[in-house]
Amino acid sequence: MNIKHKLTSFWNLLKRAYFNWNRNDPWARSATIAYYALFSLPSLMIIVVTVAGYFFGRKAVQGRITTEIGDFIGTESAAAIENMIANAALNESSTLAVIFGLAFLIFGATGVFFQLKAAMNNIWNVTAKKNTVKRIIINRIISLGMVFVLGLLLLISLLINTVIKALSDYLASIAPIITTFMINVLNFLISFLIITSLFAAIFKWLPDVKLRWKTTYLGAMLTTVLFLIAEYVIGFYFGQSNPGSVYGGASSVVLILLWVYYTCMIVFFGAEFTVQYALHRRDRVEPNEYAEPAIYQELERLEQKRGQLIDEKRILDTLQSHTEEDSAPSEEKKKKK
Structure with missing residues (x-):
């Protein structure tokens, strides 16, 4: 009876989350963030690659990103992103050029998280009290922090994969069939944990509300499940129908936009579910010192x-x-x- 009650409550939470998600017009907001992401992507990737590449080497990290993105939206789009990273390197001809280059790099990399923060505030029905210069700088620092979180998670992923590869090579000679199965399961669990941590950090730090980690993690886990399902479905769709072929040379850009667009819609639904879950638990959720109810x-x-x-x-x-x-x-x- 208890399990049935929990399933009923979970289903009701999903329904309320869907109705609120649909009411907040996720299509327009996802399109806006996809537009910003297209211009933020080169700067974002440079910082992420620099953070993780400091330990594993730039080429190794670029290759990992290309492989992961290629499995989702195709090798051509992944190669386009790799070219973005290579062509957007800073010009070290002068100190002034490096300073301006870093400034534009940070501004570009934080743009997508800046817009995502505004969307999260809308979902939680809060708004900034006053957009002062100090608050804008703080928002940019928070957005930059999310960029470094991406780099840190990528670093952890590379480190764990290196350990798993060494372990699998050792165990393959003992039990190759069992080792393959165990490694696949372990890789899935690690990927699930890393992606869930990223979504939990987004739900915790981006909106101007005070939340407990416990509240964000259920929504983050649901978002991860939906993200992994969508990764397979959209990847299969892209592979079968090839929607970017209509756009010719611009197909890589279109696929990147579609990828970010659908990902944002999933993230927004996860955020709406987190809101409903917090209301269901009657958690005390209030705006921080910089925001107020909208x-x-x-x-x-x-x-x-x-x-x-x-x-x-x-x-x-x-x-x-x-x-x-x-x-x-x-x-x-x-x-x-």
Whole structure:
């Protein structure tokens, strides 16, 4: 009975999450973030590759990223991303060039997380109290922190894979069939854990709300499951129908946009589920010191709109009264005739 009750509660959470996800228009927001991601991708990849490449070498990390992305959206799109990384290297001809290059690099890499943060705030129905220069800088630092989290997770993934490869080579001579099965299961569990940690960090740090890790992890696990399912389904779709072939030379760009677009929709659904789960558990969730419930600013905007409509009505009444006064003498002249 307890299991049935939990399944019913989980299904109700999914339904409420879907209705709220659909109401918040995830298609438009996903398209916006996909657009920003296209321009942020070179800078983002440079920082991630630099962080992980410091330990494993730049070429090894680039090859790993190309392989992972190639399995999802095809080798051509993965090669295009690899070319982005290679062509976007900093010019070290002068100190000033390096400084400006780093500034634009950080600004570009954090753009996609900056937009993702705004989307997360919308899902949690909070908004910034005031966009001061200090707060904008803090938001950029948080976004840059998410970039370094990506690099750290990639580093951990490479480190674990290196250990697993050494272990599998040793065990292959003893029990090759069992070793292959165990390694596949272990790789899946590690990938699941790393992706879940990334989504949990996004749900925890990006929105301007105070959340516990325990609240974010269930939503992050659901998002990971949906992400892995979508990875197989979309990868199969891309492989069979080849939607980018219609666009010719721009097919790689289109596939990257589609990849980010569908990923964002999944992330938004996971965030909506996290909201519903927090409400279901009656967790205390409140805006941080830099934000407030969005309803306050909505009411303020409605009050401003009300004042504007009153002014417009006053102007229309004045114009109408002048029109009636001007038409009155004409009517009197007609009566005299």
